[in-house]
Amino acid sequence: MKTTVLRLGHRPQRDKRLSSHLLLAARAFGASGAFYAGTRDPGLDESVRKIVRDWGGDFSVEYAANWRRVVRDWEGGVVHLTMYGLPVQDMVQEIGASEGPLLVVVGGPKVPGDMWGLADWNVSVTLQPHSEVSALAVFLHMLHGGSELSLEHPGARLRIVPSARGKELTVSKD
Amino acid sequence: MKTTVLRLGHRPQRDKRLSSHLLLAARAFGASGAFYAGTRDPGLDESVRKIVRDWGGDFSVEYAANWRRVVRDWEGGVVHLTMYGLPVQDMVQEIGASEGPLLVVVGGPKVPGDMWGLADWNVSVTLQPHSEVSALAVFLHMLHGGSELSLEHPGARLRIVPSARGKELTVSKD
Numbered sequence: 001m002k003t004t005v006l007r008l009g010h011r012p013q014r015d016k017r018l019s020s021h022l023l024l025a026a027r028a029f030g031a032s033g034a035f036y037a038g039t040r041d042p043g044l045d046e047s048v049r050k051i052v053r054d055w056g057g058d059f060s061v062e063y064a065a066n067w068r069r070v071v072r073d074w075e076g077g078v079v080h081l082t083m084y085g086l087p088v089q090d091m092v093q094e095i096g097a098s099e100g101p102l103l104v105v106v107g108g109p110k111v112p113g114d115m116w117g118l119a120d121w122n123v124s125v126t127l128q129p130h131s132e133v134s135a136l137a138v139f140l141h142m143l144h145g146g147s148e149l150s151l152e153h154p155g156a157r158l159r160i161v162p163s164a165r166g167k168e169l170t171v172s173k174d
Numbered sequence: 175m176k177t178t179v180l181r182l183g184h185r186p187q188r189d190k191r192l193s194s195h196l197l198l199a200a201r202a203f204g205a206s207g208a209f210y211a212g213t214r215d216p217g218l219d220e221s222v223r224k225i226v227r228d229w230g231g232d233f234s235v236e237y238a239a240n241w242r243r244v245v246r247d248w249e250g251g252v253v254h255l256t257m258y259g260l261p262v263q264d265m266v267q268e269i270g271a272s273e274g275p276l277l278v279v280v281g282g283p284k285v286p287g288d289m290w291g292l293a294d295w296n297v298s299v300t301l302q303p304h305s306e307v308s309a310l311a312v313f314l315h316m317l318h319g320g321s322e323l324s325l326e327h328p329g330a331r332l333r334i335v336p337s338a339r340g341k342e343l344t345v346s347k348d
Binding site: 014015017018021022024025027028029051055082083084085086087088089116117121122124125126127128129130131133134135136137138141146148149150151153159160162163164165166167168169 | 188189191192195196198199201202203225229256257258259260261262263290291295296298299300301302303304305307308309310311312315316320322323324325327333334336337338339340341342343
């Protein structure tokens, strides 16, 4: 299932590392790209582009100046991850069976109230406070049934050789 | 399986929100407590204690002045989450079948090299760069087989009522 992530409310000073972790988790757990809304942040774009150059695949990040338009114009299902939603374990099968590409919306601390109405599904990953990074990763892991764990990223310059005791990395010449 | 998390290399200025998200993910995904190493940070302790007061359970956080001693003296298995390790999908069954409480070690960017030798298992969650928050959450989710998604936290003052379209919260009087 083709999935794209929309991160709401990015603030460059306060959220730089969290948003970067969130976008890298989106990529590692099989999303094909992401939008972010809030304040435009060339440093965030660049940090993700650098990872893609080194680690392969074609994950792309785009700034959404008008995130409501991204959501309204989306030609597929829209799931909003919120701790107030319906339990992921009850919803993931229905979401996975839906038509078209999926947009997964994750907030920062203050998500505008209309988001709940714009989503096809409001879904919670546990009913506890934790992190948009963990909520997104576990949601994508459940959606993809674990297949994302062995995903290949074509064109990688760096590849890890799994190791019981050390760090082993192969580097391809460009 | 009783699990405790050890977060290495915390830096109060740079990591405050990431470490807070990491510890809350540990709690939400079923760990019973956590240690953190690096620089002592009363603000981090307090932010987690506040969550536990409101949301229940007895998850505790403790500063580890000597994290190597915590690892060496641990009476059970020690798993180290690292992108260089063996794939989680190949290791989680063996780890889940091991005796005694489990210590799950997660690093920041620079983990001292001796950690690889101190661990019983070095395990990777995807072989891609993402986040210690997502790595920990997906590892605990796989270890607990999803049972953590409906975990109850006794004594909660705040509880979410799952909702398709809004925010519903019950507040208990103390």
